[in-house]
Amino acid sequence: MIDVADVEAAAERIAGHVVRTPTVPSPGLSDLLGAPVTVKLELLQRTGSFKARGAVAKLLSLDADERAAGVVAVSGGNHGIAVAVMAAALDLRATVVMPRTAPAQAVRTAEAAGATVRLADGMDAAFALLTELRDQGLVVVHPFDDPVVVAAQGTVGLEFADDTDEELTDVLVSVGGGALIAGVAAAVRARRPGVRIWGVETEGAQAMSEALAAGGPVPVTLSSIVSTLSAPTVSRLTYEHAAALVTDVLVVSDAEAVRGTLDLADRAKVWAEPAAGCLLPAARRVLDRVGDKARLGLVICGGNATVPDVLGWAERFGLR
CATH class of the missing domain: 3.40.50.1100 (Rossmann fold)
Incomplete structure (x- = not known):
């Protein structure tokens, strides 16, 4: 297990090589979801994602x-x-x-x-x-x-916790192989112990939720369109962090993730990929579970989706 000291050391190592991406309130998403929303715009990172x-x-x-x-x-x-x-x-x-x-x-x-x-x-x-x-x-x-990669991905959470003016109650993070949520959970829970961390996957890329159900990493069959979340299994390292620090991992459909991408463009004014779009339907489920007094934080993990890709998926799922 990494701890916040590992994340802080990673932050020092990568300073000057990466961008400290903006952490800002999103009035559009707050209006859409009916609860205050703060976003960490990691799609503005070098190479277009937290990676x-x-x-x-x-x-x-x-x-x-x-x-x-x-x-x-x-x-x-x-x-x-x-x-x-x-x-x-x-x-x-x-x-x-x-x-x-x-x-x-x-x-x-x-x-x-x-x-x-x-x-x-x-x-x-x-x-x-x-x-x-x-x-x-x-x-x-x-x-x-x-662990070097997990700690560095955790710098997203370190910045999120340090830079937001809101008293967040719940932070939502997309999950592929689990490095981002493992690192973010370690950092955020250290900085703000009361915050709940929620993972989000798409159907057909459910490696972490299946691992949590099985009590450890298991191979999964991949069928999601969201290739950036499609790990054939999580690692023992990332599983242990999720099991210890994450409230739950929610699974949404590909269609919901694409709808979320369109909503991010329309309401948050950011061009994200479905790996980030999946957070919006999951956020609604979180609010159903914890109540509308929640103050949400969303890690907008990447924006490397082309216009033809997104329009093609929207057509496929009847969303246009």
């Missing part, structure tokens, strides 16, 4: 031999972009493994940064290829099974 924090923290931790060997990452999109861009900034060679279902924009962005992109038939195959490349000598920058 830049963990990626650069891990790269900065490498010794000379590891730097010379080059790094490899597996990703549904955002982690790969972050590793590619941050590796280029630090003059490191990077290989990124993505499933063929990853957003085309993510592949193009990683390649444009200078990374070698390898495509695999699904996330299970992508993780298998990651293992092969690790055995060939590349250094793994894991998206969630690494």
Whole structure:
């Protein structure tokens, strides 16, 4: 388990390499949800998501031999972009493994940064290829099974807790492999012990909720359109944090996540991806459970979705 001291150390390490993203009240979302809402706009982070924090923290931790060997990452999109861009900034060679279902924009962005992109038939195959490349000598920058990465993702929560003027009661965080919620929960609960932390997943990418039900990480079948949340399993590291620090993990449909993306654009004036859009339907469920006196905090985790992607999903689910 990481603690707030680990997160504070990570904040010092990555300072100057990442953006301290805005934490602001959202009148539009407050009106939509009927409760005060503060948002942490991590979609304004370098590379368009929080993933830049963990990626650069891990790269900065490498010794000379590891730097010379080059790094490899597996990703549904955002982690790969972050590793590619941050590796280029630090003059490191990077290989990124993505499933063929990853957003085309993510592949193009990683390649444009200078990374070698390898495509695999699904996330299970992508993780298998990651293992092969690790055995060939590349250094793994894991998206969630690494305490260095978890602590760096926790800097999102550290900033959120320190920068908000609101007395938050509930913070909602999207969950893929679980590094973000693990780090955020460790930081926020240390700074504001009474705050409840809620995870949000989409149907067909339910690795954390299934782990919590099973008492530990289990493999899951992936079918969600939200590739950036589609981890085939969480890690023991992230599971332990969620089990100890998270109130519950809520699961919403892909259609609800896309509707949330449209609502974020319309009401919050931010262009987010469905991995962040899923927070809005979950927020309604949280309010149903805890009452309308709640003061919500939403981590808007990323904005790397193209207009054609979102419009295509909206058409698919009859939301236009």
